[in-house]
Amino acid sequence: MERGVIASPGIINRLPKGFQMERSLSIDELRYYILYWDKVVIPGNNLVYIGLPEEEQLIKSGAVERPSVGFTGRFEGDQVTNAILSCQSVVAQELVKDKTTDWVIHQLGGECQFPYGFNQRRNIIRVDLASSLPVPTGDEDIYELLEFKENRKDELYSLHAHLDDLYEQVLSSADQDLASKRAISDLAKSIADLDYVTNEHFDKTGKFDLSAELNLSGKDISVGAASGALIDFFATGMTLPIATIAGALISTIKVQSKATNTFQPASKNSKLAFLANAKREVLV
Numbered sequence: 001m002e003r004g005v006i007a008s009p010g011i012i013n014r015l016p017k018g019f020q021m022e023r024s025l026s027i028d029e030l031r032y033y034i035l036y037w038d039k040v041v042i043p044g045n046n047l048v049y050i051g052l053p054e055e056e057q058l059i060k061s062g063a064v065e066r067p068s069v070g071f072t073g074r075f076e077g078d079q080v081t082n083a084i085l086s087c088q089s090v091v092a093q094e095l096v097k098d099k100t101t102d103w104v105i106h107q108l109g110g111e112c113q114f115p116y117g118f119n120q121r122r123n124i125i126r127v128d129l130a131s132s133l134p135v136p137t138g139d140e141d142i143y144e145l146l147e148f149k150e151n152r153k154d155e156l157y158s159l160h161a162h163l164d165d166l167y168e169q170v171l172s173s174a175d176q177d178l179a180s181k182r183a184i185s186d187l188a189k190s191i192a193d194l195d196y197v198t199n200e201h202f203d204k205t206g207k208f209d210l211s212a213e214l215n216l217s218g219k220d221i222s223v224g225a226a227s228g229a230l231i232d233f234f235a236t237g238m239t240l241p242i243a244t245i246a247g248a249l250i251s252t253i254k255v256q257s258k259a260t261n262t263f264q265p266a267s268k269n270s271k272l273a274f275l276a277n278a279k280r281e282v283l284v
Contacts, residue, residue, distance in 0.1 A: 003160060004039035004103040005274070006092040009050040011108055012085060019081040027053040028278055029108065032135045032208050034063045034142075035149055036156065039101060043091040045069045048084055054142065061142050067091055082115060089118040093265040105263050106274040112213065112261055120264035123231055124272060125170060125214040125257050132242070132251040133159075133210055134195045135278075136202035148201055155194045162187040167214055167270065170255055171230070178240060178255070188242045191250055211275040213262065231257040 010024035025042075030052060033040045042052065044066050058064040069087045088105065095103045107113065136145060149156065162183065169183040178184070198205050216230060237256040262272045 002038040002101045004041065004095065004098075004101045005033055005037040005106045006041045006043070006088060006095055006103060007033055007106045008088045008108075009042050009044065009052060012050075014081055014085065017077060019084060021050065024050055025052055025108075026278070028135060028137050028206060029276075030054075030058065030064070031137075031140070031145060032133070032276065032278070033106070034058075034145060035135060036133065036160075040064045041067065041091060041095065043067050043069055043087040045071060045084060045087045047071055047075060047080055057142055061146060063142055063146060085113075086115045086118070089114055089263065089265075092263065093118065096266050096269065104269075104271050104274055105266065106276065108276060110275065110277075112263070112273045112275060114261055114263055118264055120262050120267060121259060122262050122267075123216055123257060123259050124262060125216060125230060125234060125255065126211060126260075127167060127170060127214065128209065128211045128254040128256075129242075130209050130252045130254070131207040132191055133208040134198040134205045135208055136198065136204065137206045138202075138204040140202060148198075152194070152197055155190065155197060159187075159190045159194055162190045163212075166253075167212060171214055171216075171270070178238065184240065184242065184253070188250065191242065195250065206278060209277045213260065213272045213275070215267070215270050215272050217267070233257075 007025070011022040013020040013022055030040075033042075040063060042064055044050065046068060052058065052064070052066075055064075055066070059066060069083075069090050071083050075083055088107075092103070092105045095101075096105075105112075136148075165183040166187050169178065169181050234255050234257040237254055240253045240255075242251040242253060266272050
């Protein structure tokens with residue numbers, strides 16, 4: 001099954017009157033989406049269009065799709081703000097119904113924000129991977145990135161598969177021995193393999209944090225692991241190192257239960273949403 005991501009074109013903050021466009025997506029953030037997902041959808045609209053770096057080339061290459069949400073009538077003040085902030089959710093609401101692609105909504109920052117009508121407050125399990133995913137930076141051609149993605153599709157598939165195994169393991173039981181589970185060692189190997197081939201191919205790379213918000217009502221909850229037990233077990237958080245066989249630390253995993261705003265149309269999916277942050281350091 002292909003994997004798809006629905007992203008916002010930038011970071012938009014609601015103000016008491018109107019909105020603030022903090023910034024649009026950077027080219028490195030776009031490369032992150034393009035490298036780690038088969039389909040990248042970044043909705044726009046006909047009220048205030050937020051462009052992307054190298055947008056024309058990204059669309060022409062097929063790396064990014066930019067469907068437009070059309071609004072009709074007269075919009076003023078908060079109506080404009082609500083319309084702009086709803087675009088990602090409007091498109092995602094339809095795409096998550098598609099069972100031929102594993103679609104997930106994705107935002108940047110520390111917390112997901114969803115507009116009224118798409119928002120649901122609920123308990124989730126959040127899995128944070130710190131400084132884990134390598135992404136090429138600098139002056140890299142989109143076609144070179146797509147060629148690398150095709151040539152390294154096995155490593156990318158392995159990473160996603162082991163991430164899914166980890167999420168399933170977390171949801172299957174409240175376990176003090178989580179660090180010893182095979183899902184952790186398999187994930188460590190897949191991250192190390194991908195890190196090696198990325199640094200070998202590109203002159204400069206950076207790292208992205210990845211956070212997944214997992215559904216406590218999803219199909220991956222085992223009979224013996226009631227959601228309440230998972231909430232209690234992970235309430236204070238559990239941090240685990242991810243190390244290679246040689247013992248080199250390549251990342252950390254933090255697992256924590258919390259109450260947060262979630263995307264209601266994805267309420268039956270095991271992965272409710274993803275969040276990411278680019279690390280400042282660049283590896284040369």
